[in-house]
Amino acid sequence: MNSLACSAVAEAGLCAATASLDDERAQSLLFVAGWLTTAADLMLEAELREAALALS
Numbered sequence: 001m002n003s004l005a006c007s008a009v010a011e012a013g014l015c016a017a018t019a020s021l022d023d024e025r026a027q028s029l030l031f032v033a034g035w036l037t038t039a040a041d042l043m044l045e046a047e048l049r050e051a052a053l054a055l056s
Helices: 002-019 025-055
Strands: none
8 A cells, every 4th residue: 555655655756847848837736636646546545454454
């Protein structure tokens, strides 16, 4: 799960780097926000899964 989150953060960084080079900045920045949200969701899911497994 952490590797997926790291991949999402890497994609966000790539989008952010290319956003500074593009003329269509708004779309690229939306991609950055989407990838960072994906990374946060993956980390939260992993924490919830670990907590649920600890209870059983």
